Amino acid sequence: MMNLLDFLTPSAEVCRRTGPHDKIVFSSRVRLARNLPGVSFPGHGKKADRVRAYEQLMPAVQAVPEMAGGLAESMERLTPSDKQLLVERHLISREHAAKGAGSGFILNREESFCVMVNEEDHLRMQALRPGLQLREAWVAIDALDTALQERLEFAFSSQYGYLTACPTNLGTGIRVSAMLHLPGLVLSEQVSQIIQAVSKLGLAVRGLYGEGTEALGNIFQVSNQMTLGESETEIVERINKVLQQVIEHEENARTSLLEKKSRVVFNHVGRAFGILSHAHTISSKETMNLLSLLRLGVDIGLFPATSRAFVDELLLLTQPSHLQALYTKREKLSAEERDILRADVLRDRLRGLDRPDHSSLGSGSAGTPASES
């Protein structure tokens, strides 16, 4: 079969996409869950039910102009590393990566829409945008949904709205989420307070790969939990408002860290740069945490502003499947071999980044005792 990486936009290009507030917000997405009436949901039905839904949905989605020129594949035809690649790009869920025959995914050419067929629901379609663009993502997915409704009938009740496999998605079937980089709140130890406050507002805060995952690299996903009893726009606006506040808190945290603890911040960034550019073996987890600090370094001016895309690219291509697909012809590397390869790639790539320069940011000596000679 085709090489998936040849189809996907190159990592460097993906990371050059810009959007509002992209210092703090990596990306925005809005997902809708839809199902066919009278066909068992994928998790409950027999294989015949899944195949019936698959055969009806795959051509219908591909026929929509928005999805033209894209990629449509059965999950059965993707190798495990291809699937992992899609997870690392945040195009499919980890649950969907575990699927095989009877499940599929469709991606449009611009990678702004991605549709999963027979995940937990018959159809899960999402619109993706760089930076904070929740409204834009909603408008886009609403249009795709409307276009699909010209071709398909979805299970709907006037009381409960769109019917979903799990009642937690019932009604609008909407999941509005943004991926945030919050190193300032983490370093100033305010992040758990923020998470608590956000949770109280009925929003969920999760790690990088969604449900039940760790917040590696100071990256957090914020999303709505309630889907029934409110309109889509009300949900989008509510979460948008909360995110604006989280962004403000993160900006304040960074400003105050620089004012009061610049040496601590410079120390973190400098050490991160040192390890990343000199290590000979490094885990994915450590890499992400250190790259997060480099990204913070870019944001506060220790590196040229143009290098944010470069750091984001490193974040993506040091993930296990990207590393494997890009830098080796070998079938399957062991974790140790991968850690060595990752370090090799980082040492090589980071030769292109100048050492952090704090000369224009003050001495970084605030609050330190007189130097001992």
Next chain:
Amino acid sequence: MVCQLCKQKEATVHLTQIVEDEMKKLDLCEACAKQKGVTDPTGFSLAELLLGAAGDAPAADPASPSVSDAKCTRCGLTQAEFKKNGRMGCSDCYTAFADSLEVVLKGMHKGTRHRGKVPVGLRRAADQQATLEKLSTQLQGAIAAEDFEQAARLRDEIKAVKAAA
């Protein structure tokens, strides 16, 4: 305070549930709580809490003692399976388990009625219904006012809207 289930041991686990502004309390001893799966908050689904434990509470709705026997006639999913996995089997399950659903949804969502996007087809039908109602009111008015020219025009318009359906 004694456990409301075994009525023997001291109740040390206290659950509070608010349904329609009415507070329901359930006091259990540790053994009964464990048996009901209430001790581990992570492995404890909301559906189970509301459907299962509440069913044993003295204040629970006495009209639905046999809810767990309910079964979806289309896909065969039972109420017990739904309680266990928290997932419906097909779109018809929402009708089959409608009685117990309200409580589950109340704890989960902002409301229990959909207020969002309506499918294109239904929206068109609703718009058309509204147009027809408006036109027939106008028609009645025109007839009452003996404006037969206007009435004839409205009648044709109604015909046209109906034909377009």
